[in-house]
Amino acid sequence: MKLLTTKQVVIRITVIIAVVELLIMLVLAVIPHKLNSYTEAVLDVILLIVLSTPPIFIWVIKPFVIARDEALAQISHLAHIDPLTQLANRRLLTRHLERTIAGIARHKVYGALLLLDLDGFKPINDAYGHDAGDAVLVEIAKRMQSITRPDDVVGRLGGDEFVVLINHLDADKRIAHKKVLRIAEKLRQSIINSPIDYNGKKLRIGASIGIRLLGIEELDVETAIREADIAMYRAKQAGGKCVDFFEQ
Numbered sequence: 001m002k003l004l005t006t007k008q009v010v011i012r013i014t015v016i017i018a019v020v021e022l023l024i025m026l027v028l029a030v031i032p033h034k035l036n037s038y039t040e041a042v043l044d045v046i047l048l049i050v051l052s053t054p055p056i057f058i059w060v061i062k063p064f065v066i067a068r069d070e071a072l073a074q075i076s077h078l079a080h081i082d083p084l085t086q087l088a089n090r091r092l093l094t095r096h097l098e099r100t101i102a103g104i105a106r107h108k109v110y111g112a113l114l115l116l117d118l119d120g121f122k123p124i125n126d127a128y129g130h131d132a133g134d135a136v137l138v139e140i141a142k143r144m145q146s147i148t149r150p151d152d153v154v155g156r157l158g159g160d161e162f163v164v165l166i167n168h169l170d171a172d173k174r175i176a177h178k179k180v181l182r183i184a185e186k187l188r189q190s191i192i193n194s195p196i197d198y199n200g201k202k203l204r205i206g207a208s209i210g211i212r213l214l215g216i217e218e219l220d221v222e223t224a225i226r227e228a229d230i231a232m233y234r235a236k237q238a239g240g241k242c243v244d245f246f247e248q
Contacts, residue, residue, distance in 0.1 A: 100167045112165075118160040128198065136196055152164060210230065227246040
């Protein structure tokens, strides 16, 4: 719903008051009465307020409030969502990561932060243009969402860097380690094994993934992201298209 302009609001209120006042005057003129001018004026005002308030609410206030709420919701959405991929942006990821770290410490269960960087993205961007690069990012975002669980958070930090936040793996560290490794391998294989169609071309791309297990130790958001990034960088140095864990 479009937000009413000031001009539209004034016109609608004016029309309602004018119509209601005209009806009141016609009724008072038709119905016989012995009211003095003062009493008639007071009655006119009371009737005008009573009869004009409902249409003003329905035709002016209600649509204005609905449109305003929709606009505020849209602004909030844009502030937390990456506009290209429709994934969580850094701000929303930070909020989710703070909650996850706190929940993991409280429930004594492991989670994980996966930082994924695309291998071979820049050559595609350089050879086919930014539209091709955007198409790759959108497709990768869809594949990541299709593989992860509904309660996991998938986001884009920026450029060709993506994040998967897993808030519940297992209370046993070894089992948690195996589970997150399987998830990371599924993500990596989904990117490597299926080329991306773009204007009749088959674009092939890979992914290097760094994993930071989230346990009961004290950890802040920036440290978690930085350590996942260190693991991802090691995966890049190892030739790319592989998975590495951050180990303290």
